[in-house]
Amino acid sequence: MGDLKAPLLGRDRERPSLLVIDPKKRALGVRSWIRIDTAGNSHVLEADKFTVMRRCQLPGRDLRLLDPLFVYPSTILGREKAIVVNLEQIRCVITADEVLVLNSLDSYVLQFVSELRRRIAPNKHINAGTFEWRSPGSKKIDELLDGLSVNALPFELKALEVALETACVVLDAQTAELEDEAYPLLEKLASRISTLNLERVRRLKSRLVGLKRRVERVRDEIEQLMDDDEDMAELYLTKKKEAGNVFAVMSASAPVSPVGSPQAARTLEKLQSIGKHKLDRMNSESNAEGVDEVEMLLEAYFVVVDGILNKLTSLEEYIEDTEDLININLDHVRNQLIQFELILTTATFVMAFYSIIAGIFGMNIPLPLTDRPWAFKWIITVSGLVGVFFFASVILFLRWRKLIPI
Structure with missing residues (x-):
C-alpha cells in the first residue's frame, strides 16, 4: 500500500467554509462534493441528489x-x-471520467483525494469523430477493435484501489490503537483484579466487537465480488465505455444508400454482421482481461483485510484467555474461602461442645461430682481432649476426601 500521509496541495486544501451549505439548499438535498477528473484536477461543487443521479x-x-x-x-x-x-x-x-467524493474535513477523506490525484495519469480516450468509414475492406474498424486493451489500470480501478487502500489504512490504524491500549490493560488486569480494570476491559471488548464486525463486512464485500465474475466485470467501466464508442463509430460510419437498392442493403447487412462478430469477440476478450485485473486488485486487498481480521481475532482470543484466567483465580479464591469456612465451622462446633460442658457444670444444680475437688478438673480436661480429637478427626477426613489442601 502506498503512503497516504501526503498533504493536500493547491486548491485541494479547502477551507472549512466550503462545507457550510445554506440551510435552504440542505433542505433540497444539496451537498458538497469533491470532483476529481482523469487529469488529476479537483474542485468543490454543490449538487443535489437528482443532479448526481442524472450525471452518473x-x-x-x-x-x-x-x-x-x-x-x-x-x-x-x-x-x-x-x-x-x-x-x-x-x-x-x-x-x-471522474470521481465524486462527499466533501468532508475528515483526515482520511483528504488523504484519499490527495493520494488519488498523485496516482492519476491522463488517460487517452477514443474520439469517435476521428474515425472514418472507407470501405468494407478498410482496417480502420479492425484497428479500433483490436486496440482497445489497456495496459495500465484504468481510471475507475485506480480510484477503487485508493478507496480500498484508504479503508485498509483506517481499519489498520484503529486496530493498532486498540492493540496498544488492550495488551497493557489485560496484563494489568491479570496481575490485579479490580472493578475499574474490569470496566475498562468491558468497554474495550465492546469496541473490539464493533471494529471486528466492520472489518468482516469489508472482507465479505470483497469476497462476494471475487466470487462473481459478472460483478467484477461491472466494475470495469472503461471497457463498457469503449464498447459504447465502437457502437457510436459504427453507427455514424454506416454508408447511406438510396432507398430500395438491394446491393447497398446486402453490403450494409454484411458490414453489420462483421462488426457485430468483431465486437462480440472484443467484448469476450476484454471482459476476461478486465475480470483478471479486477480480481488481482481485490485479492490483494482481501489479503490485507484478512490480516487485519486475524489481528482482531488474536486480540479477542487474548481477551477470552485473560477472562478465563480471571475466572480461574476467582474460583481459586472462592475455594479457599469455602475451605476456611469449613475449618471455621468445625472449630466452632468443637468450641460449642466445650461450652456446653462448661455451662452444665456452671449451673447451680446439685450433682454428686461437684462435692469432689478433682471432678471439675478432670471433666474439663477430658472435654478438651475430646474436642481436640474430634477436630483433628474432621480435618483428617477432609484431607482424605481432598476437600482441603494437604
Whole structure:
C-alpha cells in the first residue's frame, strides 16, 4: 500500500467554509462534493441528489448508501456507468471520467483525494469523430477493435484501489490503537483484579466487537465480488465505455444508400454482421482481461483485510484467555474461602461442645461430682481432649476426601 500521509496541495486544501451549505439548499438535498477528473484536477461543487443521479445514471437507492446522516455497512456496487463505494469514511461515486467524493474535513477523506490525484495519469480516450468509414475492406474498424486493451489500470480501478487502500489504512490504524491500549490493560488486569480494570476491559471488548464486525463486512464485500465474475466485470467501466464508442463509430460510419437498392442493403447487412462478430469477440476478450485485473486488485486487498481480521481475532482470543484466567483465580479464591469456612465451622462446633460442658457444670444444680475437688478438673480436661480429637478427626477426613489442601 502506498503512503497516504501526503498533504493536500493547491486548491485541494479547502477551507472549512466550503462545507457550510445554506440551510435552504440542505433542505433540497444539496451537498458538497469533491470532483476529481482523469487529469488529476479537483474542485468543490454543490449538487443535489437528482443532479448526481442524472450525471452518473444511478438510482436513488444507491445514493442513499452515501448519506452521511445514516450508517450503512461497507458496500461496493457496480452499475452500468458508475461504481458506488461506501468504505468506512470514503463515500464516493466513481465513473470512467471522474470521481465524486462527499466533501468532508475528515483526515482520511483528504488523504484519499490527495493520494488519488498523485496516482492519476491522463488517460487517452477514443474520439469517435476521428474515425472514418472507407470501405468494407478498410482496417480502420479492425484497428479500433483490436486496440482497445489497456495496459495500465484504468481510471475507475485506480480510484477503487485508493478507496480500498484508504479503508485498509483506517481499519489498520484503529486496530493498532486498540492493540496498544488492550495488551497493557489485560496484563494489568491479570496481575490485579479490580472493578475499574474490569470496566475498562468491558468497554474495550465492546469496541473490539464493533471494529471486528466492520472489518468482516469489508472482507465479505470483497469476497462476494471475487466470487462473481459478472460483478467484477461491472466494475470495469472503461471497457463498457469503449464498447459504447465502437457502437457510436459504427453507427455514424454506416454508408447511406438510396432507398430500395438491394446491393447497398446486402453490403450494409454484411458490414453489420462483421462488426457485430468483431465486437462480440472484443467484448469476450476484454471482459476476461478486465475480470483478471479486477480480481488481482481485490485479492490483494482481501489479503490485507484478512490480516487485519486475524489481528482482531488474536486480540479477542487474548481477551477470552485473560477472562478465563480471571475466572480461574476467582474460583481459586472462592475455594479457599469455602475451605476456611469449613475449618471455621468445625472449630466452632468443637468450641460449642466445650461450652456446653462448661455451662452444665456452671449451673447451680446439685450433682454428686461437684462435692469432689478433682471432678471439675478432670471433666474439663477430658472435654478438651475430646474436642481436640474430634477436630483433628474432621480435618483428617477432609484431607482424605481432598476437600482441603494437604
